[in-house]
Amino acid sequence: MILHARHYATNEPVAVTVARGCIAGVSASDREPSSWIAPALFDPQINGCLGISFNSPALAPEQVRTVATVCREHGIGAFAPTLVTNSFEALHHGFATLAGALDTDPELARIMPCFHLEGPYLSGEDGPRGAHPREHTRDPDWDEFRRWQDAAGGRIRMVTLAPERAGALALIEKLAAADxxxxxxxxxxxxxxxxxxxxxxxxxSTHLGNGCHAVLPRHDNYIWEQLACDDLWASMITDGHHLPATLVKCFSRVKGADRLLITSDVGSLAGMPPGKYREWGTDLEVLPSGKIVVAGTPFLAGSGHFTDVCVSNVIRMTGMSLKDAIDLASAQPRKLLGLPVTKIEAGQPASLMLFDWVSGGEVTVREML
Incomplete structure (x- = not known):
């Protein structure tokens, strides 16, 4: 199979030959294709969609496959299933179910090479806690984490936590030593x-600028501190609701392309019609705009827009190039997690997306390989 498209990084027409799941060759195309080609996106924070939550105590393997299928429709060739603050039993079930599904399905294992645990070792304060249930936020426990890691088959590759919790520094050291x-x-x-x-x-930093108090000291606060730290990368949710364009532009300029990545933080209610729902023991609402909030409040509860929308938005918000925007949502998360970076080169896996794009417009996925 030969794909004719414009290379996302060079804008040049290329002919990409694909055989047996790999890129067999890349050469100049003699056509003037209207579509574009780029490495498939990788999202480090996918919580579910269509009413399916990886956090659900009733999560079933077929639901895991459904989420993967929907993600591919949005150019997401791989992602880290994310479980959030919950009881030990619920998290254990979620990781065990995910691992079981991947152990019996090599294609799913390729799509979900690692897991993300967001919580439960987070702030219990309103604001920083976000939509995470207060009753399940708690201090770090290495033995508890090890049991989840065993259930996950060793696939937990990222843990989001609040460093002010008692015992957090000791846990950070142990997690870092365990890669x-x-x-x-x-x-x-x-x-x-x-x-x-x-x-x-x-x-x-996980979704910097979100999961915060509504009002902060103007100079000495945890957003500035993380933003100024050259040893910290940062993810941003550029769904159009979580961060205003001015903040996205500032974060992008300070962190630079080498220490920044995009996540959608898509929640279990992504793709659901407007209305009220019950998730995480909390009443949530999907608004007509697709924004997901804790019902009756302005507080966000995950995103209703997938990573392709986030790529389109970051271009509009910052004026960055198509290449840089896609790299923030494909190469950068892989680099952070220590995963191979997909390139459009001979010998590489054919994890690619074909899409339509006009400067200033939406990235519209046409086909996934």
Whole structure:
């Protein structure tokens, strides 16, 4: 099979030959294709969709496959299934169910090469806690984490936590020694606590600018502290609801392309019609705009837009190139997690997306390989 499209990084027409799931060759195309080609997206934070939550105590393997199928429709060739703050039993079931589904399906295992645990070792304060249930936020417990890691078959590659929790620094050290990426998020930490976390091995910030108090000190606060730290990467949710364009532009300029990545943080209600739903023991609402909030409040509860929308938005918000925007949602998450970076080169896996795009418009996925 030969694919004719414009290379996302060069804008040049290329002919990409694909055989047996690999790129067999790349050459100049003698056509003027209207579609584009790029590595498939990778999202480090997918919670579910269509009413399916990876956090559900009733999660079933066929539901895992449904989420993967929907994600591919949005250019997401691989992602990290994310489980959030819950009881030990619910999280154990979720990780065990995911691992069981992947153990019996090599294609699913390729699509979901690692897992993300967001919580339960997060701030219990309103604001930083976000939509995470307060009754399940708690101090870090290495033995508890190890049991989840065993259930996951060793696939938990990222843990988001609040470094101010008692015992957090010791856990960060152990996680870093075990090659688990530690992310700071849903935190009310002081500047010193954030610096201590980085010294202990924390490497990134989860959805910087979200999971915060509504009002912060203008100078000394945990957003500035993480933004200024050159040893921390940061993810941003650029769905159009979580961060205003001015903040996305500032974050992008300060962190630069080498320490930044995009996540959709798509929630279990993504793709659902407007209305009220019950998730995580909380009443949530999908608004007509697709925004998902804790019912009756302005507080966000995950995203209703997938990673392809986030790529389109970050281009509009910052003016960055198509190449840089796609790399933030494909190469950068893989680099952070220590996964192979997909390139459009001979010998590489054919994990690619074909899409339509006009400058200033939407990235519209046409086909996934």
């Amino acid at each position: 688990v990426v530690v992310a700071i998020g849903h935190t009310a930490a002081s500047g010193q606590q954030i610096r201590d976390a980085v010294n202990a091995g924390a490497r990134t």
